[in-house]
Amino acid sequence: MKTPVSVLRLPRGPEPNSRGFDPNSPRYIALCPTTIPASQGNKADSVNLEEEQQLRSELRECFLRSLIAMTDKQVQFNLYEKVQVQAKFGASDIDVLNFQVSDLQTPLGVQKEALLRCQDMISYSFHL
Amino acid sequence: MAMRQTPLTCSGHTRPVVDLAFSGITPYGYFLISACKDGKPMLRQGDTGDWIGTFLGHKGAVWGATLNKEATKAATAAADFSAKVWDAVTGDEVLTLAHKHIVKCVNFTQDSNCLLTGGNDKVLRIYDLSKPEAEPQEISGHTSAIKKALWCNDDQQILSAAEDKTIRLWDRNTGEAVKTLSFEASVSSMEYIPDGEILVITYGRTIAFYKAHTLDPIKTIDAPASIHSASLHPDKDFFVAGGDDFKLYKYDYSTKEEMESYKGHFGPVHCVRFSPDGELYASGSEDGTLRLWQTAVGKTYGLWKCVLPEWFEVKWYAVEKPNVPVHGGDGNQRLQCLQHNKAILYTIQDRQ
Numbered sequence: 094m095k096t097p098v099s100v101l102r103l104p105r106g107p108e109p110n111s112r113g114f115d116p117n118s119p120r121y122i123a124l125c126p127t128t129i130p131a132s133q134g135n136k137a138d139s140v141n142l143e144e145e146q147q148l149r150s151e152l153r154e155c156f157l158r159s160l161i162a163m164t165d166k167q168v169q170f171n172l173y174e175k176v177q178v179q180a181k182f183g184a185s186d187i188d189v190l191n192f193q194v195s196d197l198q199t200p201l202g203v204q205k206e207a208l209l210r211c212q213d214m215i216s217y218s219f220h221l
Numbered sequence: 222m223a224m225r226q227t228p229l230t231c232s233g234h235t236r237p238v239v240d241l242a243f244s245g246i247t248p249y250g251y252f253l254i255s256a257c258k259d260g261k262p263m264l265r266q267g268d269t270g271d272w273i274g275t276f277l278g279h280k281g282a283v284w285g286a287t288l289n290k291e292a293t294k295a296a297t298a299a300a301d302f303s304a305k306v307w308d309a310v311t312g313d314e315v316l317t318l319a320h321k322h323i324v325k326c327v328n329f330t331q332d333s334n335c336l337l338t339g340g341n342d343k344v345l346r347i348y349d350l351s352k353p354e355a356e357p358q359e360i361s362g363h364t365s366a367i368k369k370a371l372w373c374n375d376d377q378q379i380l381s382a383a384e385d386k387t388i389r390l391w392d393r394n395t396g397e398a399v400k401t402l403s404f405e406a407s408v409s410s411m412e413y414i415p416d417g418e419i420l421v422i423t424y425g426r427t428i429a430f431y432k433a434h435t436l437d438p439i440k441t442i443d444a445p446a447s448i449h450s451a452s453l454h455p456d457k458d459f460f461v462a463g464g465d466d467f468k469l470y471k472y473d474y475s476t477k478e479e480m481e482s483y484k485g486h487f488g489p490v491h492c493v494r495f496s497p498d499g500e501l502y503a504s505g506s507e508d509g510t511l512r513l514w515q516t517a518v519g520k521t522y523g524l525w526k527c528v529l530p531e532w533f534e535v536k537w538y539a540v541e542k543p544n545v546p547v548h549g550g551d552g553n554q555r556l557q558c559l560q561h562n563k564a565i566l567y568t569i570q571d572r573q
Contacts, residue, residue, distance in 0.1 A: 095225035098519050099528045104270030107233040107263065113274025114264075114312035120249040124293065124310045 160185050168194075168219040170209060176200070180207065182219070224519035228485045231270040231511040235259045238505030240285045240326075241492045243267055244292035244309075251497050252309070254295055255511050256286035262297050264288075264309060267496055268523040270503075270513050274312040278305060284340075285326040285369075289333040296336055298324035304338045306350065316353050320346075326369045330376040337379060339367030345381055345391070360396045362389060369411045373420075373433050380420065380433070382408040388422065390436055400436045409464075410450040410492065417457060423448045428462050428472075442477045444470055450492045454516065455499040461514075463490025463504050469514060485512055 107113065115121060163182045170178050180194035190211050197204040236258035244252040244267070251267035262283045264273045281300035288295050288309060295307040304324045306316040322342035329336055336348045338357075343366060346357040365384035373380050378399065379391040384407050390400045404424050412421040418433040428451045430439040446466035453460040459480065463469045467489060471481040488507030495502045500522050504512050513523070521527040 095223055097225040098227040098515065099526045100227055100229065101524045101526055104229050104231045104265070104513070104524065105272055106231070107272045107275060112277050112312055113272060114310070115273075116311075118273075121310055123249075 162221060163219055166219045168217050170217045171215045172213050173215065178209075180209070185211075226481075226483050226514060226518045227525065228483065228512040228514050229270050229524055230485075231255075231265060231272070231513065232509075233263055233272055233275075234261070234509045234511075236282070236509055237488070237491065237507040238509060238511055239282075239491045241494055241503055241505045241511060242287045243494055243496055243503070244288040245290035246497050247290075247292050249292075252288055252292040253496075253503055253511070254286045254288050254297075254309075255505055256283040256297060257509070258282040259509075260299065260301075262286045262295070264295065264312070265511070267503075268501070270511065270524070276305075276307050276312060276314070278307075278314045278317075279303070281323075284323065287327050287329060289329045290331065291333070294329065294333055296327040296329060298327045298338060298340065300324075304336070306336065316350070318346075318348055318353070318357075323366075325367060328371050330372050332376075335376070337370050337372060339370035339381055339383075341366040343367060343383070345370055345379060347379075347393070358396065360391055362391075362398050363387070368408065371411060371413045373413050373415070374418070378434075380411065380413060382411050382422065388436070402431075402436050409448065412450075412452055412494070414453055414455075414457075416455070419453060419457070421451050421453050421460065423451045423462065423464075426464075428460065440477065442472060444479075449490060450494075452494045452502060454495050455497065459516075461493050461495070461502050463493045463506075465489045467506070469493065469502075469504055469512075483514060485514075486510070 166182055167179060168182045172178065178197055178199055180197040183193040183195055185192050192209045192211060194207050194209055195205065197207040234257040238255050238257050240256035242254050253265045253267045254262055256262050260279045260281055260283055262276045265271060266273060276295060276297065279297060279299040279301055283297050283299045285298035292309050295309040296304060298304045300323045302320050302322060304318045304320065304327050305314055308315050320340060320342065322340055324338055324340035326339045327336060334350055336350055338346045343363045345360040345367065348357045349355060363381065363383040363385055367381055367383045370379060370381040377393050379393055380388060382388045386404045386407050388402045388408055389398045392399050406425045408422050408424045410423045413433055420431040420433045422429050426444050426447055427441050428444060428448055429441040431437060432439060444462055446464050448462045448464035451460055451462035457474055459471055459474050461469055461471050467486045469483045469490065470479060472479055486506040486508050490504050490506050492505040493502055500516055501513050515525055519527055
C-alpha cells in the first residue's frame with residue numbers, strides 16, 4: 094500500500110467578497126507605482142506631496158458635494174451598449190459602487206425603485 | 222519506496238475549466254491563469270495553486286486565457302464576442318477588443334506587444350497593443366471555427382487549429398499559409414515548445430509530436446481514451462495527457478511507454494500544462510477544478526512535503542563519498558538520501 098505524499102495545506106481559494114490582487118503583496122508593491130506621483134520621490138518632494146494631497150481632498154469634497162446636490166433630482170445616466178436611462182437619484186453607497194434611484198425609466202417600463210451599478214455607467218448628468 | 226501522488230485541488234470556479242496557461246518564471250515565482258465557463262478567469266500562484274485574484278468583466282464563458290512571460294499582462298477570449306487584456310498585477314481590465322463572434326483563443330508575442338486572437342468567425346487577428354484602436358491585421362483561410370492559435374518561430378509565424386480538421390502554419394508578415402496539415406478528426410489541443418521547436422497536438426485518442434517549423438511528424442502515441450490536451454515536459458523526457466476518462470496519463474517521451482495514470486478529477490480533463498520549471502503540471506476539468514500534480518512524486522516542492530517515515534532504514538551518504546554509508550557526521554557535511562528514484566539533498570540540520 095503506497096503512502097500518499099504529505100501536503101502542508103491545501104491551496105487557498107478565492108475570498109468571497111473580494112476580487113483579490115492584494116495591494117499589499119510584494120509583487121503589487123514592486124510593480125505598481127502608487128497613484129500619487131509625488132509620494133514616490135524623496136524627502137524633497139514632500140512639499141509637492143502635500144500640495145497634491147490638498148488638491149485631491151478638494152476634488153474629493155467637490156465630488157461628494159455633487160452627490161448631495163444630485164439628491165432627489167432627475168439624472169440622465171449613459172450606460173454601456175448606448176443605453177440611456179433617467180431616474181430620480183436617491184443615494185450612493187459608501188464605496189460609490191451602487192446608486193439608489195427611484196422611478197427609473199427603462200426601455201422596458203418604469204421601475205419604482207432600483208439600484209444602478211456604477212460600473213455599468215459611462216457618465217451621468219443633471220441640472221443643478 | 223514509491224509514494225502515492227497527492228494532487229492539490231484548486232477550487233473556486235463554478236463551471237468547467239476549459240483552458241489554462243502558465244507564465245514564465247518571474248522574480249515572484251510563476252503564475253497560472255484558468256479560463257472557465259463561469260466567465261471569471263482566475264490568477265493563481267503557480268507552485269502552490271493559491272488564488273491571487275479573479276478578472277471580472279466578461280459577460281460570457283471564457284474559452285481561452287493566457288499570461289505574458291513576466292505575468293504582468295493577461296489576455297482572455299470569451300463567448301461575449303470579446304477578447305480582453307488585463308493588468309495581471311492589479312487585476313484591472315486594460316483593453317476590450319470587440320469581435321464579431323465567440324473568441325476562442327488568445328496568445329501574446331514574446332515581447333507582449335502583439336496579441337493574436339482566433340474564434341468562431343474563422344479569422345485570425347493580430348492586434349498591436351500599443352495602438353489598440355488601429356484595425357487588427359486579419360488572416361483568413363480556415364473554413365471553420367478556430368480553436369487554438371499560437372505564435373511560433375520567434376513570433377514570425379502563426380500556428381492555428383480549427384474545426385475544419387486542419388492545422389495551418391502562416392507567415393505573420395504576408396498572412397499567407399505556408400503549410401497545412403489535415404486530420405481525420407478535429408484537433409483538440411495544441412502546445413508549442415519554443416526550445417526544440419516542437420508542436421504537441423491531440424486529436425481523437427492520439428497525442429502527436431511535430432517539428433514546428435516544417436510540420437514534419439516526429440512521433441505519435443495512442444492513449445486508452447479520447448484525449449483533450451497534452452503537454453511535454455521542458456526537459457522532453459515525458460509528457461502528460463488527459464481526456465474523456467477523467468484520468469491523467471504520464472508517458473515516457475523517448476520510449477512512448479505509459480508510465481503512470483492518475484485518477485482524481487470527477488469529469489473529463491480539458492487542459493493540462495507543465496509548469497515552466499517542469500516540477501508540476503496543472504489540469505483543468507469539466508468538474509470545475511484545477512489540480513496540480515507533482516512530476517517527481519514525493520519530492521518536497523510547493524505545498525508537497527517529503528516526510529521520511531521513521532521505520533524505514535534511511536541510508537545516508539556523504540556527497541563527496543557516494544559509496545560509503547555514514548551515520549552522523551559534523552555540521553558541515555552534506556548528506557544525500559536516496560529515496561524513490563531521485564536523490565534528495567539534506568544538511569545535517571534537516572536530517573535531525
